[in-house]
Each structure stands twice: as structure tokens, then as C-alpha cells.
Amino acid sequence: GNSVTQMEGPVTLSEEAFLTINCTYTATGYPSLFWYVQYPGEGLQLLLKATKADDKGSNKGFEATYRKETTSFHLEKGSVQVSDSAVYFCALNRYSSASKIIFGSGTRLSIRP
């Protein structure tokens, strides 16, 4: 079946550190891939997405590249800020009878000043 696996947290980094959160997926066909972010006390917000192989999604300094050969969509940021502290969810959308998003388990990121 379709699934998403992401690195377990929590991840704690110092401000200005480089961030990578690994995500791999299993899906038949051609899913779209997403990163959603959940800030403390808030709902899910789309961070970025990529809809076909080799696409790069980017937003707010975050990037992720859709790698079909390795079935991966790792999230990266060159220099994190305290305000990036949140839970990050990797997800895919694979049409079956209707569109539905399948989420990974989430990675909690904490940034120290």
C-alpha cells in the first residue's frame, strides 16, 4: 500500500544550523509529495510541494526535491531559526477513488537560540 516514512524526532538544533529531515515513500504510480508544518497550537499548513519527479519545492528557505529513483523527498534548510520550531509532516497524495493525503508520523523540530 501507500505509505510515508520520516525520521523520528525530536530533532534539536542550534540556530543557524543546517537541517535535514529524511522522508521516503512507497506508492504505485505518480504521487504528489508535500511537506506540511504544524506550529505550536495551530493547524496544518502547507510548507511546500512537488508534483513530479525531479521537481524541487521551496518556501521560506526550505527545499525538498522529488527523487523517484530513491523514492525520497527530504526536507532541507540551510540556516534554521528559532521560529522554525514546529512539527513537520511529510505526505503524499495518490489518487484512488478520491484524493486523500497520507501522512508520515511527523518530526518535532526544536531550535535553540
Add this chain to the structure above:
Amino acid sequence: EPEVTQTPSHQVTQMGQEVILRCVPISNHLYFYWYRQILGQKVEFLVSFYNNEISEKSEIFDDQFSVERPDGSNFTLKIRSTKLEDSAMYFCASSESSSVQETQYFGPGTRLLVL
């Protein structure tokens, strides 16, 4: 920027009681969804809805659950007889189309606690 809204933000209920969670999707969106997140677990798909019909539902969405679009703006999730294990954060989402490339926009969630 348009956004999905949900009410209430928190709901506490007794086991066996009925609850209705309300959502106002983005106005030009045609596809609506409910997801839930049990504390510490994954966000799980419950149901999708289009043209006043359920398009797909998960195994979680049993006969205790129902969805409705009672008017042109609201989209509701009803749990007929709540169980302790229904305690979770419930997210509503909407999208313009059912394409896999389309972004689903999520509301802030309703935290349901069943005692």
C-alpha cells in the same frame, strides 16, 4: 488569504454523547475532507466529500460517523455515540479539485476529548 475555519476549537463530551464538529471550507472549493490525529500519532484520513456525496471513506469512518453539507458554506462531521478512543484532533480540509497535484488546505482543528 482565504482559509478554512473550524468550530469549536475544543470540545469536551461524555462517552455516548453525540457531537457535531463544524467547518467552513474555502468558498470556491468543491472537495471537502476530514482527518483526525490521535495524540502522538499520525494524521489519518477519515472521509472525502464531493457533490453532496461521500467519495471515499477509511476503515475508521464507521456507522457512528456521518458528514453533511447542510447549507452552502458549512461542512459537518457528526459522531453519533462517542467513545473514549474518539478523543483526537479533527482537521477539516478543502481543495478546488480532486487532482493529486492540488493542495488541500487545512483548518486549525477541533480538539475533542471524550470522558
